Amino acid sequence: MTLFNEILNRVVLICSYVFSSLTRFQVFIGYKKAHFGIADYYEHKGIPQSHIIHNEKRSVAMLDYDNFRPDDIILFTYIKSGTHFTRDVITSIYKEKGIQVSSCFFELNVPTFLTPSDKTIKATGPLAHLDRAPSPRIFTTHLSWDLLPPKVRDCKVKVVHCSRNPKDVVCSMFEFLRRPGVLLSYISFDQFLDWFTQGNVLYGSYFDFVRSWYPHRNNSNVLHIQYEGMKKDLELSVRRLAKFIDIELSQEQIDRVVYDNTFKNKKKEKGDYHAMYRRGQSGAWRNDLSEEQIQRMDRWIEREMKGLDEFHLLFD
Template identity: 35%
Template sequence: MESLDLLSPFLFSYKKRNFVVQEGLLPQDLDALQHIEIHPSDIFLVTYPKSGTAWMQQVLVQILDAAHPELVEDTSNRVRVPWLEGRVLDKADRQRPDPRLFHTHLSVDMLPHGVQAKRVKVVYITRNPKDVLVSLYNFAFSWTMLEPPKSFPDFFEQFLDGKVFMGSWFDHVREYYTARDQMDILFMSYEEMLKDLRAEVVKLCAFLGKNLTEEAIDQVVEMSTFHNMKKNPKANFKDLLEKQRYRSETMRKGMAGDWKNFFTVAQNERFDQVFEEKMSDWPMAFIWDSKQ
């Protein structure tokens, strides 16, 4: 397996594709995930890391709480929407009533087989990869399972080469789009959520078949603002900070364009070049421009 200088001894590469998982999740465990029982009503949130996972967890929890008030749980979003491959921290396989929520960073070919076979609802979030790079760089200083990067220039090159946690952003996004006809998948974007969160919540409710009142939708939006999430212990992962799983808070800015505070002109030009090389035939429209 390829050695990744960025990664601590607590992590390992899997299937020679620069896919990295936390300590305690062995290759055979990943294989076993493909065979877990999937319910037709399950909902999967899929993201490349730092693309809006925590935000969409909050939105999904709020939607289901409004649609199924009898199933409301007084616990954190991390428990409500467990990380499928996070065996050490999350209990994704615990007994829960339907509809169940999961989130994962796994590639298409590593998902449970039932996701495609039963065509369960899949919500996939994209984000400007420049902002993803910056957010993942900062996250590496917070999550105790990652070794802090040596420098931003080093991390920048590793990201472009796909030698970071969860591998290549370009491959991850492309694989899910390519598999769209085999899945019941809704593509959403971080930037569209920033632009008009209410419209995106309405779109998501329609996809999930949840008929909420106007007042309920307003409540979902209000509870899912960055300001309210940052002070909500159920949404801000403060419990992991208290358990020393994180070195610092992970909810930083909740904005688009922070990459401009990190990239040099040369790095921006290099990123654009790599983006054009890898995504030149990309048919899906992004609302951001790689040269912004």
């Protein structure tokens, strides 16, 4: 971890707090709309989003995006479900072969993330940054299956779906969204939990997202992994991911990927102030939720799991 990166992460954290305060003020004076505690709120195809982090034009353009390449990968996750962890593991697998991966977001305001841009490629429009990114590319999205581009839904692009149990998701999501001011700071966790079980949060219902993917779980182009499973046996997950993206690794290479992606090492690499690496735990909900909140979520999960017999939640 370099001193520069440490300073940069601290600056980002300070800026996020300043931005959060400005957002709350703009909501207070009526300049920005808030709904269900989401500042600068709007909907895309019925899915709650926020202009603070989302780009409406990109979300719309994504519906018809067609410029996929043979080695593209879609990382398809509900928010706070191991997205960055999974992406970093895939990136490490490619790194073992000396290959640099382009990591791109579909619907976010930030067009690229650690992604080189090929200025020789002529591209225009809201998703031009995707076309300028060199291969291989990993596209990340938290939007539901029915909002993915046609070629993805037609089994022509590889999709990695990482899921995480909703008890950990709601705890992580609450803390994460308050940092940039997407979730207004005066909203209590108990209120957020109610909205979460109602589907009135950023990206909508957790189980609607799962149900959108569920009929396609056995598609030849889809690999489903679980955050809890990766935490329990990362080596097995590395093997599954490498096989899915057609990369052969030696045992030595697998060991390096596993070592590099332990939370301790990622935290050291990214720095203590990195927003995406807060605790890296599975099962932290046991300390974050009250007994009453656990019972409330248990009733909700039991009700929503009907019809999802092959979708098994893991609670470490």
